[in-house]
Amino acid sequence: MQIDQFTNQLRQNGYRLTKPRQAVLQIMIESERALTPAEIYQEGSEHFRVGLVTIYRTLALLEQLGIVRQVHLHDGEHAYVLATPGHYHTLICNGCGRFVEIAGLAEMPHLIAEVEARTGFKVAEHRLELYGLCPSCQQQAIQRQHGASHDTT
Amino acid sequence: MQIDQFTNQLRQNGYRLTKPRQAVLQIMIESERALTPAEIYQEGSEHFRVGLVTIYRTLALLEQLGIVRQVHLHDGEHAYVLATPGHYHTLICNGCGRFVEIAGLAEMPHLIAEVEARTGFKVAEHRLELYGLCPSCQQQAIQRQHGASHDTT
DNA sequence: CCAATAAATGAAACTCTTTTTCATTTACGT
DNA sequence: ACGTAAATGAAAAAGAGTTTCATTTATTGG
Ligand SMILES: [Mn+2]
Ligand SMILES: [Mn+2]
Ligand SMILES: [Zn+2]
Ligand SMILES: [Zn+2]
Numbered sequence: 605m606q607i608d609q610f611t612n613q614l615r616q617n618g619y620r621l622t623k624p625r626q627a628v629l630q631i632m633i634e635s636e637r638a639l640t641p642a643e644i645y646q647e648g649s650e651h652f653r654v655g656l657v658t659i660y661r662t663l664a665l666l667e668q669l670g671i672v673r674q675v676h677l678h679d680g681e682h683a684y685v686l687a688t689p690g691h692y693h694t695l696i697c698n699g700c701g702r703f704v705e706i707a708g709l710a711e712m713p714h715l716i717a718e719v720e721a722r723t724g725f726k727v728a729e730h731r732l733e734l735y736g737l738c739p740s741c742q743q744q745a746i747q748r749q750h751g752a753s754h755d756t757t
Numbered sequence: 758m759q760i761d762q763f764t765n766q767l768r769q770n771g772y773r774l775t776k777p778r779q780a781v782l783q784i785m786i787e788s789e790r791a792l793t794p795a796e797i798y799q800e801g802s803e804h805f806r807v808g809l810v811t812i813y814r815t816l817a818l819l820e821q822l823g824i825v826r827q828v829h830l831h832d833g834e835h836a837y838v839l840a841t842p843g844h845y846h847t848l849i850c851n852g853c854g855r856f857v858e859i860a861g862l863a864e865m866p867h868l869i870a871e872v873e874a875r876t877g878f879k880v881a882e883h884r885l886e887l888y889g890l891c892p893s894c895q896q897q898a899i900q901r902q903h904g905a906s907h908d909t910t
Numbered sequence: 911c912c913a914a915t916a917a918a919t920g921a922a923a924c925t926c927t928t929t930t931t932c933a934t935t936t937a938c939g940t
Numbered sequence: 941a942c943g944t945a946a947a948t949g950a951a952a953a954a955g956a957g958t959t960t961c962a963t964t965t966a967t968t969g970g
Pocket of ligand 2: 692693712730731732
């Protein structure tokens with residue numbers, strides 16, 4: 605996809621373009637699911653030799669550069685998604701981990717101003733994560749309902 | 758404070774009213790900070806003998822009953838706050854962990870409806886966490902700035 | 911292209927958090 | 941008070957993430 609853009613970003617910040625870094629980028633670009641470090645490690649390991657430590661280090665670097673974003677999954681897992689540039693909010697499927705980044709909450713700055721006025725806090729950042737079921741997991745849920753009522757085993 | 762209300766809630770759901778459960782409730786009620794299981798354990802241990810496992814189990818139970826809420830701290834820690842009944846959003850101080858629960862985001866349902874229309878997802882829940890500095894930590898940050906420029910040691 | 915060099919990697923050991931197991935203790939209805 | 945099931949705590953295990961350090965690799969410029 606736009607892997608060159610990301611590799612350039614690495615180089616421009618003085619980081620070397622290594623095989624693990626390219627691989628992690630490629631995996632993140634190709635996945636439409638949020639991936640845990642362990643999952644990325646497993647996927648990467650199928651193609652070449654790599655250490656889990658390097659996955660952690662690479663994700664930390666990519667997060668720092670704003671290329672990926674960490675999300676907090678429903679069951680406590682920490683996973684990563686490719687970050688859409690700019691400020692986005694994340695919608696994650698509780699069934700399969702598929703995610704969508706959502707833009708365009710114009711009201712958010714107003715909300716933050718109000719919160720600061722009411723509390724005296726200075727708001728530095730916020731996290732909005734939406735959880736639910738993607739279309740295909742909704743279908744599966746419905747089928748499972750029907751299946752259960754017909755179940756004869 | 759309103760500890761009776763919570764103990765009743767335990768009893769009405771068929772759970773026994775034990776010393777650890779009362780203690781965790783009391784600690785959560787008295788704290789104006791988000792507390793990690795380890796912190797609650799430490800605090801509890803000063804007053805009577807208790808196991809860290811029990812803290813985890815109790816927090817899981819209280820969360821399930823809607824009495825506490827888990828929050829994801831800035832540095833990756835998982836902490837708990839007393840949940841204001843109803844749907845609230847959390848504002849946490851990155852400096853000291855002090856928190857405030859914020860109500861009254863009337864726009865949220867509209868936002869969710871829009872998200873569902875745009876993505877086909879069915880949104881089940883959302884998490885909005887705001888992070889920043891509380892008034893006193895803002896003060897400290899300012900003092901540290903001045904201190905640094907005057908520093909003569 | 912090759913050599914020098916600093917950055918990045920991977921294996922192993924380690925730390926920290928959370929869960930499981932199971933024998934003992936405790937709460938609570940009778 | 942007693943009996944019983946629920947809850948607890950100690951210990952061990954599982955999981956997630958980090959640190960250390962010797963080895964490998966990417967880059968640069970000769
Ligand atoms: Mn988390
Ligand atoms: Mn936002
Ligand atoms: Zn799904
Ligand atoms: Zn503070």
